Amino acid sequence: MEKKFGLIGATVSHSFSKSYFDEKFFREGLRDYHYDLYSLPTIDDLKKLLEENPELAGLNVTIPYKEQVLKFLSNIDADARKIGAVNVIKIQEGKLTGYNTDSDAFFDSLKKWFPVKENSKALILGTGGSSKAVQQALKKMSISFELVSREKERGTHTYKSLEKDGTPLADADLLINTSPLGMSPNNNTCPPINYDLLTPNHYVYDLIYNPARTLFLQKAEMRNAHIKNGLEMLHIQAEKAWAIWNN
Numbered sequence: 001m002e003k004k005f006g007l008i009g010a011t012v013s014h015s016f017s018k019s020y021f022d023e024k025f026f027r028e029g030l031r032d033y034h035y036d037l038y039s040l041p042t043i044d045d046l047k048k049l050l051e052e053n054p055e056l057a058g059l060n061v062t063i064p065y066k067e068q069v070l071k072f073l074s075n076i077d078a079d080a081r082k083i084g085a086v087n088v089i090k091i092q093e094g095k096l097t098g099y100n101t102d103s104d105a106f107f108d109s110l111k112k113w114f115p116v117k118e119n120s121k122a123l124i125l126g127t128g129g130s131s132k133a134v135q136q137a138l139k140k141m142s143i144s145f146e147l148v149s150r151e152k153e154r155g156t157h158t159y160k161s162l163e164k165d166g167t168p169l170a171d172a173d174l175l176i177n178t179s180p181l182g183m184s185p186n187n188n189t190c191p192p193i194n195y196d197l198l199t200p201n202h203y204v205y206d207l208i209y210n211p212a213r214t215l216f217l218q219k220a221e222m223r224n225a226h227i228k229n230g231l232e233m234l235h236i237q238a239e240k241a242w243a244i245w246n247n
Contacts, residue, residue, distance in 0.1 A: 066129025085129030105237035
């Protein structure tokens with residue numbers, strides 16, 4: 001019986017999800033399973049996508065629809081509701097149930113890499129759906145954090161305020177980019193921060209995995225900071241999504 005899965009987002013051509021699941025289906029002998037990329041101009045196009053693809057059994061959700069998709073869901077998992085964002089949808093008998101595997105995947109990935117101290121501090125760049133998942137993971141790890149946004153009302157700091165006072169950046173042990181700045185094909189962009197404040201004591205994590213070394217990570221590496229991209233997180237959350245779809 002044919003089953004389809006896929007990724008929805010505004011721009012999805014950069015994603016490794018299709019190759020990841022295509023290889024998984026081939027490896028496990030699931031010849032009737034298919035994974036496709038669906039670029040939606042607006043989240044309202046989801047309704048048409050579902051009508052045209054009745055074989056869809058599950059979807060991954062990426063920027064900028066992790067929060068906007070909530071209105072289409074019949075049910076929302078308790079953890080996803082608490083986070084306020086969804087990156088996995090299970091489709092069963094016409095009903096859509098939303099989950100968030102980003103938070104647990106980030107938690108698993110960070111725990112193996114970042115040496116948590118009693119007074120560890122993180123600075124999160126971005127305030128969207130991915131940021132909310134990261135915030136939940138940091139709470140579980142008892143890591144205090146502050147948010148950086150372009151808009152004053154959405155974060156603890158703005159990029160402009162950090163230009164005037166870089167203390168929060170200098171004092172942070174962990175810097176996490178949850179924004180799409182630097183994502184393929186816009187490889188020449190990066191969050192507008194003072195990279196000269198980064199040191200070998202900083203741990204810098206970019207949720208982006210394509211390109212593998214974003215300009216953000218390159219600039220951090222030039223200051224001898226520890227760097228990590230989002231590829232491991234993608235693999236972990238993809239397996240968690242697969243478990244949800246097959247439960």
